[in-house]
Amino acid sequence: MTDLSHIRNFAIIAHIDHGKSTLADRLIQHCGGLSEREMHDQVLDSMELERERGITIKAQTVRLMYSARDGATYALNLIDTPGHVDFSYEVSRSLAACEGSLLIVDASQGVEAQTLANAYLAIDAGHEIVPVLNKIDLPAAEPQQVREQIEEVIGLDASEAVEISAKTGAGIEDVLEALVARLPAPEGEADTPLQALLVDSWYDPYLGVVALVRIKNGRISKGQRIRMMATDKAYRVDRVGVFTPARTEIDALGPGEIGFITASIRAVADCQVGDTVTDDRMPVEAPLSGFKPSVPVVFCSLFPADAAAFEDLRESLAKLHLNDASFHFDPENSAALGVGFRCGFLGLLHMEIVQERLAREFDLELIATAPSVIYQIHLTDGTSIDLHNPSDFPDVTRIRNIDEPWIKANIIVPDEYLGAILQLCTDRRGEQIDLTYVGGRAMATYRLPLNEVVFDFYDRLKSISRGYASFDYELESYRQGDLVKVDILINGDPVDALSMIVHRGQSEARGRALCVRLKELVPRQLFKVAIQAVIGGKVIARETVGAMRKDVTSKCYGGDITRKRKLLEKQKAGKKRMRQYGNVEIPQSAFIAALRMDDN
Amino acid sequence: MAETIATPDTLAIYVHWPFCRSLCPYCDFNSHVSDHVDHARWRAALLRELEHYAELAGPRRVTSIFFGGGTPSLMAPDTAAAVIEAVAHHFILDEDIEITLEANPTSVESAHLAAFAGAGINRVSLGIQALDDAALAFLGRTHSAEEAITAIEVAAHTFERYSFDLIYARPGQSVDQWRRELEQAIGRTRGHISVYQLTVERGTPFYLAQARGDLVLPDDPVLAALFETTQEVLADAGMPAYEISNHAAPGQACRHNLAYWQYSDYAGIGPGAHGRITAAGRIHATRQHRAPEIWLHRVEDHGHATQTNEPLEPQSVVAELVLMGLRLRCGIDAANFRARAGMALDEAFDPVTLRRLEEGRLIVHNSDGLRATPSGRQRLDSVVAALVV
Ligand SMILES: Nc1nc2c(ncn2[C@@H]2O[C@H](COP(=O)(O)OP(=O)(O)OP(=O)(O)O)[C@@H](O)[C@H]2O)c(=O)[nH]1
Ligand SMILES: C[S@@+](CC[C@H](N)C(=O)[O-])C[C@H]1O[C@@H](n2cnc3c(N)ncnc32)[C@H](O)[C@@H]1O
Ligand code: SF4
Ligand SMILES: [Mg+2]
Numbered sequence: 001m002t003d004l005s006h007i008r009n010f011a012i013i014a015h016i017d018h019g020k021s022t023l024a025d026r027l028i029q030h031c032g033g034l035s036e037r038e039m040h041d042q043v044l045d046s047m048e049l050e051r052e053r054g055i056t057i058k059a060q061t062v063r064l065m066y067s068a069r070d071g072a073t074y075a076l077n078l079i080d081t082p083g084h085v086d087f088s089y090e091v092s093r094s095l096a097a098c099e100g101s102l103l104i105v106d107a108s109q110g111v112e113a114q115t116l117a118n119a120y121l122a123i124d125a126g127h128e129i130v131p132v133l134n135k136i137d138l139p140a141a142e143p144q145q146v147r148e149q150i151e152e153v154i155g156l157d158a159s160e161a162v163e164i165s166a167k168t169g170a171g172i173e174d175v176l177e178a179l180v181a182r183l184p185a186p187e188g189e190a191d192t193p194l195q196a197l198l199v200d201s202w203y204d205p206y207l208g209v210v211a212l213v214r215i216k217n218g219r220i221s222k223g224q225r226i227r228m229m230a231t232d233k234a235y236r237v238d239r240v241g242v243f244t245p246a247r248t249e250i251d252a253l254g255p256g257e258i259g260f261i262t263a264s265i266r267a268v269a270d271c272q273v274g275d276t277v278t279d280d281r282m283p284v285e286a287p288l289s290g291f292k293p294s295v296p297v298v299f300c301s302l303f304p305a306d307a308a309a310f311e312d313l314r315e316s317l318a319k320l321h322l323n324d325a326s327f328h329f330d331p332e333n334s335a336a337l338g339v340g341f342r343c344g345f346l347g348l349l350h351m352e353i354v355q356e357r358l359a360r361e362f363d364l365e366l367i368a369t370a371p372s373v374i375y376q377i378h379l380t381d382g383t384s385i386d387l388h389n390p391s392d393f394p395d396v397t398r399i400r401n402i403d404e405p406w407i408k409a410n411i412i413v414p415d416e417y418l419g420a421i422l423q424l425c426t427d428r429r430g431e432q433i434d435l436t437y438v439g440g441r442a443m444a445t446y447r448l449p450l451n452e453v454v455f456d457f458y459d460r461l462k463s464i465s466r467g468y469a470s471f472d473y474e475l476e477s478y479r480q481g482d483l484v485k486v487d488i489l490i491n492g493d494p495v496d497a498l499s500m501i502v503h504r505g506q507s508e509a510r511g512r513a514l515c516v517r518l519k520e521l522v523p524r525q526l527f528k529v530a531i532q533a534v535i536g537g538k539v540i541a542r543e544t545v546g547a548m549r550k551d552v553t554s555k556c557y558g559g560d561i562t563r564k565r566k567l568l569e570k571q572k573a574g575k576k577r578m579r580q581y582g583n584v585e586i587p588q589s590a591f592i593a594a595l596r597m598d599d600n
Numbered sequence: 601m602a603e604t605i606a607t608p609d610t611l612a613i614y615v616h617w618p619f620c621r622s623l624c625p626y627c628d629f630n631s632h633v634s635d636h637v638d639h640a641r642w643r644a645a646l647l648r649e650l651e652h653y654a655e656l657a658g659p660r661r662v663t664s665i666f667f668g669g670g671t672p673s674l675m676a677p678d679t680a681a682a683v684i685e686a687v688a689h690h691f692i693l694d695e696d697i698e699i700t701l702e703a704n705p706t707s708v709e710s711a712h713l714a715a716f717a718g719a720g721i722n723r724v725s726l727g728i729q730a731l732d733d734a735a736l737a738f739l740g741r742t743h744s745a746e747e748a749i750t751a752i753e754v755a756a757h758t759f760e761r762y763s764f765d766l767i768y769a770r771p772g773q774s775v776d777q778w779r780r781e782l783e784q785a786i787g788r789t790r791g792h793i794s795v796y797q798l799t800v801e802r803g804t805p806f807y808l809a810q811a812r813g814d815l816v817l818p819d820d821p822v823l824a825a826l827f828e829t830t831q832e833v834l835a836d837a838g839m840p841a842y843e844i845s846n847h848a849a850p851g852q853a854c855r856h857n858l859a860y861w862q863y864s865d866y867a868g869i870g871p872g873a874h875g876r877i878t879a880a881g882r883i884h885a886t887r888q889h890r891a892p893e894i895w896l897h898r899v900e901d902h903g904h905a906t907q908t909n910e911p912l913e914p915q916s917v918v919a920e921l922v923l924m925g926l927r928l929r930c931g932i933d934a935a936n937f938r939a940r941a942g943m944a945l946d947e948a949f950d951p952v953t954l955r956r957l958e959e960g961r962l963i964v965h966n967s968d969g970l971r972a973t974p975s976g977r978q979r980l981d982s983v984v985a986a987l988v989v
Contacts, residue, residue, distance in 0.1 A: 526982050527960055549824035552980040554797040554845045558668060559614055559860050559874040561920045562885055568919055572989045583956050 002075040005185045007256045009077040009214075011059075011094045013122060014104035015112035015470060016083030019134040021045055021056050022166035023104060023175070024080040030172050031064035031076070033244050044080045044245065049356055056082040057353055058323070059094045059200065061212060061258055063242040068180045076179070077258040083114055085472050086347035089294045089326040091118055093273065095125040096291065097199045097214035097258055100183030102175065103156070107133040107141035107163070110439055111149045113410045113472030119154045128183050131161035132175060137168050149439045188255025194218035194226065195284045196277040199258070202323040207239070209265035209322060213277055214258045216288060221252035225280035226263065229287040233270040234280045235263035268318050273325040294326035296344025297405070297475060298351055298371045298454050299388040301332055301497070302358070303340030305365035305592075310339050316362035317341060320354065327354050334391070336497040336579055336591055337367055342389055348454060367592050369497050371454045376403040376478050390499035393485045396536050403478040405450040408433070410443060411461070413469040418442045420464045428452035429503065448473075449481065451501070486511045486540070488518070489532045491582030497591055508533075512541035514594065521590040524548035527583050603942035604881030605917075611660035611691065612859035613653075615646060615683055616870030617672035618892045621706070624740045625805035626767070626798060630872035630890050631670045643679040645899040646870060647686050649888070652904035653867040654690035657877055660865075662691045664698040664856035667721070673703035677712060681719035698761075698855040700725055705751030705764075706743045713758045724755050725794070725854075726764040731781055735770055752788045763792035763854065768826055769818055770798055775825050779833060786837045791852035795830055796845050797823065827978060844927045844977060861924045862933075863940050871895040871905070876920075882911035883940065917941050918948045919988045922970075926980055931964070931971020945970055953986055 012020040021042035028034055034043065044060040045051055064076045079094040081087075095101065101122040105115055122129055131150055133143045143163050150158040162178050164171030200212040213220065220226065220240060227234045241249040242259040253259045265271055276287035304313045317329050328344035345351040351371060358364050374388045378400045387393065409430075413421050415437075425432070425446045434445040448457075453473070461469050484507050488498040498518075502510050511533025518531050522545050533541040557564060579586055620631045665687060667680060684699060700723040701716055703709050713724065728748045730736050736745060743751075755762040766785060768778050785793065798817065800806045809815035818826065831841055839847040843861060846854065859866050868875035868886065872895075875886040889895045889905040898905035912920070918941050925932035937945050945965075957963045962976035962983050976983050 526957075526962060526979055526986065548979055548982065549821065550827050550978050551982045552827075552844055552978060553799065554795075554827070555799040559866055559868055559876070561860070561876070561924060562874065562887070564923050565916060565919050568923065568985065568988060571985050583960075 002254070002257065004188065004256045006072060007075050007077070007186055008100070008179055008183050009079075009098040009186055009256065009258060010100045010102055010179055010183055011079045011081050011091070011098045011122070011127075012102045012104060013081050013091060013095075013118040014083050014134075015106070015109075015114035015118070016055060018083065018104045018106040018109065018112075018115070019166045020083060020104055021080050023102070023132070023134065023164070023172075024060075024062065024078060026166050026169055026172045027064060027076075027078060027176065028062060028245060029169075030176065031066050033062060033064050034246075047357075048360060049353065055084060056080060057087060057090075058082070059090045060245070061094075061097075061200075061243055062245045063259070064244070066176055066180070069177060070180075074180055075257070076176075079258075081118075083118075084349055085114055085117065086345070086350035086353075088117065088121065089346060092121055092125070093199055093291055095122055095127060096197060098127065099186055100128040100130065100179065102132050102179065103129050103150075104132045104134050105146055105150060105161075106135050107143045107146050108135050108138040110142075110146050110441070111153050111412075112470040113412050114470065116154060116410065117472045119156065129156060130175075130178050130182055131156055131158050133161050133163045134166050136163045137165040137170065145439050153438055153443075186256030188215065189217045190219060190255050192217045193282040193284045194220055194224075194277065194279040195288065196220060196253075197288050197290075198228070198271065198273055198275045198277055200323075201271050201273055203268060203319045204262075207262045209268065209271045210260050210262050211265075211271055211277070212258070212260050213253070215253050215255050217255055217284075218279065219252050219254045220261060220277070226261075226277050227280045227283055228270060228272070228275050229278055229283070230272050230275040231270045233267075235265055237261050237263050268322045271322060294328075294346060295475070296326075296328050296346060297373060297450060298347060299342060299344045299374070300351060300371045301334065301337070301340050301342050301369040301389070302329075302355065303334065303337040303367045305367055307338045309364060312362070313341065313358070313364055313366075316358055316364055317343075320357055320361070324354065324357075326350070332389070334496050336495045337369075337588065340367075344388070348458060367588075367595065369595055370500060372501060373405050373450045373454055375405075375483065375501060378403070387501075390485055390501050391496045393499070393501065396485075401480050402483045404481040404483060406447050406476050406479050407450050407453065407473040408476045409446045409448055409453070409471060409473040411446065411469055411471050412438070412441055412443045413465050414441050417465040417468060418444070421461065421469055424457070424460055424464060428457060447476065449479075449503070450475070451503075484535045486514075487534050488514060489530075489534055490518075490522075490586060491530050491584060493581045495581070495591060498594065507535060508540045511535075515541045515543040518590065518594050519543040519545055521593045522586055523590070525584045529581075529584050529586075605878055605883055605940060605942050606881075607658070607878040608865050608939075609661055610663050610694070610859075610864060611657055612664045612666070612856050612864060612866040613650075613662055613687060614856075614866055614868045614870075614873055614875070615650075615665065615667050615672070616670065616868065616873040616888075617667060617675050618670040618871045618895075619674055620669065620671040621674065621704070622740070622742055625809075626739060626800070628801035628804050629670065632892055634892070639676045639679060641896065641900075643676070643682055645896050646679065646683055649869040649899050649904045650683065650686050650867075651690065652906075653869060653875070653877070656879060657691075657865070657867055658879075660691050661694050662687055662697060663694045664700070664859060666699075666856040667701045669702050671704050671709075672701055673709040673712065673716070677715035677719045680716055680721060684720040696855075698723055700854065700856055702727065703751070703755070704743070705748040707747055707750065710747075710751045710754040713754050717758050722759065723761040723763070723854075724759055726751055726755060726762065728752065728764040728785075729767045730770070731766075731784055738770060739767060749788065756790060761792070761852070762790060763794060764788070765794045765796060767796050767798050768830070769823055771816055771818070773818060773822075773826070775822070775829050778826055779829055782830065782833050786834070786839075789837075789839065791839065791849040792847070792854065793834065793839060794846050795834070797827065824978070831974070840929070841977075842929050844980065858928075861928050862936060863921050863924050883917055884909055884911050914942060915988075918943075922984055922988050926963075926970070926972045926977070926984060929971070929977070932969045934967060934969040937969065949987055957983060957986060 014020050059081045061079050066074045081091045081094050147158040162174045195217040196213040196215045224237045239262040274291035278284045329341040332342040378384045380400050430446040430448040436443050482504045484504050488495045515531045528547045529545040531543045701721045703724050705726050731745050834847040841847050842853045871892045872890040873888045877884050887908045889907045895905040
């Protein structure tokens with residue numbers, strides 16, 4: 001165990017792509033955590049998805065030993081955090097395990113929306129913050145200007161900001177010295193009952209649940225009986241260790257330290273991130289304050305493509321949830337797509353990542369419905385319901401009014417794209433609150449209905465600005481909206497998975513677009529197929545797929561009937577994926593394709 | 601539960617000759633090019649395999665023999681003669697027996713037609729394919745339109761019954777062009793013609809060309825129009841379709857092919873030949889080894905080159921009865937269905953599906969049996985899928 005005064009716990013925070021993970025690489029290298037041979041770029045981004053997309057999704061903790069210029073050796077616990085707004089739950093949990101933060105700003109880009117948001121999270125967590133100007137090797141770097149921005153926009157003193165290049169390694173020792181000198185050491189008592197914060201957890205097929213903990217008081221050692229305070233479950237610790245970044249077992253963790261434990265925990269639900277771990281025989285009185293529960297803002301339904309995989313999906317969701325407590329899931333039943341789950345996420349990227357992780361880490365083929373937000377529906381009998389699934393929409397005669405969530409969004413964009421971005425906001429029913437200039441770029445603050453944002457807003461923003469606009473938002477309030485539920489009917493029968501709640505002004509266009517798209521996707525049948533978009537009983541769009549005109553193999557196969565029969569048998573296997581609508585059968589794949597196209 | 605199936609007293613016999621002079625780029629039949637075919641060995645092997653199936657089938661009245669290919673007109677006429685004699689030896693020949701030879705319309709083969717007639721062949725089916733030299737070149741045929749017409753004339757001289765095949769729905773083919781070609785062809789017919797829409801099959805050069813985008817077939821509306829035109833023009837000429845692609849004047853239908861469509865018993869001998877033979881109360885599906893050389897050696901060593909011989913499950917029999925029977929204009933006869941499937945027509949299908957197809961005027965279902973309407977036949981693959989899938 002390390003003396004408290006020689007421990008520094010810090011998170012690396014920044015806007016997406018400003019170089020957090022690359023700086024972590026240099027710090028690991030400088031402190032000899034990995035050999036030259038073991039090193040590669042963004043070594044902490046170990047998930048396949050992180051490597052493919054070049055972004056951090058999960059925060060990672062590393063223990064490094066640094067011999068400082070003052071002659072002492074410090075134990076540094078570094079947490080590399082994700083930069084994207086959808087993963088800010090990872091950031092806030094990481095902040096709770098540390099006393100300080102390195103705020104990285106790309107000196108060629110300057111302060112971006114997420115720099116601001118994360119800096120405020122760190123300030124609210126009571127952190128000491130060391131600003132770091134990265135990428136000074138780039139010709140476009142303007143460290144002086146960026147220092148001014150930091151002071152102007154965030155209000156932090158940037159006079160002692162460290163200038164570095166995480167790429168070339170310039171200034172790395174300055175960062176290490178600054179954090180040893182400027183960040184506070186943790187506080188805590190070694191000889192009191194154990195009190196540790198469960199910061200993160202994941203499932204390992206061999207070890208069971210692995211829990212990342214920050215010891216506040218007391219110590220945790222191998223063989224000790226511990227208790228999870230929220231679930232009141234006791235376990236015997238069988239491993240204690242740290243990541244250097246290799247998983248390294250040690251005997252015990254003391255106050256101020258961050259490390260992992262395993263305790264042969266198989267029941268995933270027993271381990272809740274934010275819980276307090278204490279000693280089974282000498283428990284502390286009160287748990288730590290834990291984490292604010294995450295508030296999902298975007299919902300969609302997930303169905304297994306193969307109905308038989310429903311139980312697999314349930315189990316996989318539980319395991320993934322251990323590693324990402326910020327998404328929510330509840331069972332759901334759809335006539336078109338079978339049994340599945342209604343899931344809530346912190347944003348669209350989060351939704352996409354969870355789907356991808358389920359597909360890859362658990363080998364599941366999934367179907368996802370279009371994203372929706374939470375509406376507050378006020379009924380004529382005076383009661384209200386929160387609704388995020390269009391299929392739970394009550395009868396319109398029972399509805400007095402509907403409120404929808406609005407966000408306050410900050411968009412930072414180079415001047416030349418401002419006009420187009422303002423137009424986009426206006427088209428999405430946005431209201432301008434503020435428009436200011438920060439070092440040559442515009443910062444537009446808008447109020448926007450969230451349901452306009454979940455529908456391809458981010459993609460549009462990026463394409464309009466050629467990737468230069470950055471965007472951050474927070475939920476602000478609920479406001480009354482003229483919202484309607486649009487249903488899609490096939491030969492008169494509703495396709496529940498395609499229902500959507502939209503603003504009346506857009507209902508016709510969206511309904512028509514979906515009908516047109518389905519018309520392309522529904523194969524011609526023996527009978528004609530009517531595709532309609534309706535609001536209540538009123539048809540707002542209609543398309544028809546004509547009956548097929550010819551479908552017969554005319555070539556003769558002589559006596560080889562087997563071949564034709566085998567073809568039929570294949571079709572029979574495919575029939576499981578068909579759904580009956582009136583007198584026609586529509587392949588489930590048509591609905592899936594319609595849902596997928598929604599992504600674009 | 602299905603009842604046991606009574607063994608019918610008739611049998612049709614298919615004989616496969618796997619060799620061709622050259623391979624056509626659309627063809628996925630069991631056809632091979634070989635310049636050293638030992639005719640004596642092949643003849644002996646065909647006779648041995650025939651003997652094997654004669655034992656399996658037991659005593660029967662043979663209603664038809666069909667020499668198909670490949671290009672059976674490249675067989676030595678003696679071989680055909682020997683096979684026909686052996687059939688007569690093993691079985692009883694129906695007095696109206698139909699013995700068809702598939703023939704390619706090259707001048708060499710035309711010259712042999714008389715010898716085949718002498719061997720006992722009483723009907724030929726010529727692979728004319730097109731009456732247009734450019735189309736023939738596109739189809740990779742080695743004969744010209746003129747040679748093809750001469751072959752038809754020779755066949756007309758030599759045989760009382762003959763037919764020929766055409767392939768339509770070629771790239772760029774218009775309804776008008778096809779109508780003219782068809783009318784020209786009608787003038788050469790004697791009561792029977794087969795017209796096939798070009799089908800691109802996996803494993804053929806056309807498949808590759810289509811995948812690369814070098815071969816573009818007419819699109820769906822044109823295909824439908826071509827099909828409808830064919831029905832109309834040939835019906836007007838007194839040869840309505842008695843099967844999806846086969847048209848005949850009354851009484852001129854090909855008896856051998858009817859055996860397939862009515863799902864009677866047939867024995868298939870030669871490489872890759874298929875058969876359906878009833879034995880011990882079950883209908884068996886048989887298939888001979890496809891590769892000519894292996895087939896030959898197996899027959900020489902074991903007396904036959906059977907690769908599969910397995911009893912069909914009742915639902916497979918139902919599927920096959922429907923697959924074949926609905927291709928016929930007259931459809932499936934209720935009594936024949938019962939005899940072959942061991943269950944009644946009404947028991948075999950989902951009543952809701954039947955009713956939906958009837959309401960859509962795609963099928964007619966009554967106590968006589970089940971048949972597809974013209975509109976149903978034009979969409980038969982989907983109708984069959986709805987019924988049996
Ligand atoms: N030229 C230059 N490029 C850098 C420097 N630091 C990082 N980069 C590059 O910037 C890109 C993003 O770096 P990352 O380290 O993945 O950024 P990050 O902040 O961890 O990104 P997220 O975790 O997704 O928020 C990569 O292509 C790096 O190679 C630097 O000092 N100079
Ligand atoms: C067994 S084949 C061959 C007969 C003979 N060897 C010949 O080529 O004339 C019988 C007929 O099937 C038709 N056929 C073969 N392949 C076809 C294809 N891919 N599409 C449509 N018809 C085809 C041709 O009309 C051919 O005449
Ligand atoms: S179409 Fe006839 S000639 Fe051409 S390869 Fe096929 S069987 Fe042989
Ligand atoms: Mg990163």
